[in-house]
Amino acid sequence: MTPRQADVLVIGAGQAGLAAGYYLRRAKADFVILDAQDRPGGAWRHAWPSLRLFSPAQYSSLPGRMMPRPAGGGYPSAADTVGYLTDYAQRYALPVIRPAKVHAVRRSGARLQVETDAGVWRPRVVISATGTWWRPYVPYYPGIGHFNGRQLHTAGYDGPGSFRGRKVVVVGGGNSAAQILAELSTVAETTWVTRRPPRLLPDEVDGKALFDLATRRHRAVLAGEPAPGIGDLGDIVAVPAVREARDRDALKAEPMFSRITPEGVTWSDGTALRCDVIVWCTGFRPALGHLAPLRLRGTDGIIPTRGTRATAEPRLHLLGYGDWTGPASATLIGAARTARDAVTEVMAQLYTDRAQTVP
Known part of the structure; x- marks a missing residue:
């Protein structure tokens, strides 16, 4: 089968992948989003019914469209979030192909090669946004x-x-x-x-306040300045x-x-x-198995990045895995802001690549 080509291939249609898709669509990029699930909603589809987001709807939104306030007010539920993400992908006509599980990403000359249930793709840039839900972590204890x-x-x-x-x-x-x-x-x-x-945390502190603090901390670290503490709050x-x-x-x-x-x-x-x-209730690890052929993981199990860009493979960006891929990037509001910066860099990469290939 002849490999299919796209300038950008996004892996995962959860909140981070959809946020990337919004900015790629706005930039008129040639892109596609592959998602392993047969229905929209990302990991939120699998959360327990009573789960509540940590921020009100107005602070839990992706770019371009505010999350509607849940009936009766309060914090949105997992079901509210699934409905919002489903509507979001439809509203912006994001090119999501599902179910299309990605098995491996490999280097292949000037492009990357992505092996999937939907065939082989050869994009110039890959944005991996598979999240962590698929790798639950349970620590070992004797017995x-x-x-x-x-x-x-x-x-x-x-x-x-x-x-x-x-x-x-x-x-x-x-x-x-x-x-x-x-x-x-x-x-x-x-x-x-x-x-x-x-x-x-104090009752008046929610996810929006934590995101703002995480952002200030990230900027301070980059500038070599004293960083405000997050853990001190709770x-x-x-x-x-x-x-x-x-x-x-x-x-x-x-x-x-x-x-x-x-x-x-x-x-x-x-x-x-x-x-x-x-x-x-012991957390998750990044779902990065599809990137194993690239051999990018450090001794701590994560892929070293500069911003969202893998330092050892500049054609790969990672979104939504935690603070190492952007301040609070595993949250809705954090994923949105990180995706904007990532797509800005991706489009600059594509422009540079085309300029270098013009005779």
Whole structure:
């Protein structure tokens, strides 16, 4: 089969990929977006129903179109976000091909070669925006393989229905853990364990404030100036469900256990707790397997970048994987601003490439 060509190929049609598509469309670029899923919505399609964004709709929007306020106000849900992303791709007629899983990206002369379920593509530039949801992380603890109860990760949590009356241990000190614990504590006997004491942000601080602070910090680091701290504020956004759990004293956390037994967990001082379920709210890792043939990962598992551009492969940009690809780039508002800068650089690259190939 003859390889298909495009100037830019975007991998992933979640929030980061769609934001890139908006700016590429505005720049009149020759581009296509490939997405592995059969329906729009990105990772939000797989989130638990009660999940809430950390910012109001007006601060959780992609470029060009404001996210509508959810019915009844408050923070948007996962379903609200899926609807918004679906409408967004349609509104701007973004060229999304799905389902089209990308298996490998390789070097091939002046272009990159992208091997997919939708054939082989040869773009000048690749923007990888596959996110992290597809690589849930569970840390190892002695005995983890011998627990007789149920273990699941945040990515597999779909609501409190199957937990009623159970003894549940929730592991993790971030936003997902706090939201899931708040919900489960209404139907189950819950124990929250964290590596360090969890800290709720002040009620008036949400994702917009955190993004602004992350941006100021990023600019200060680039300028070699003292950087404002983010962690000093706290770790967990006090969305309404979390506030309610806090107010009924359901957010007390225990130190991290040292071992898992067939019946539950134990601490280093010998204290034991029987439980039926362990929920691991322990984060994700970047989904970068399709880029393995390029051999770009550092010893820390991530790809060194300058901005969004891979330092060892200038034809590759990475969007939405975390702060190493732009301030708060794994959030809706962060992905939008990072995508703008990335596409500006991509278009400059394409212009330079064409100028160099003109006789």
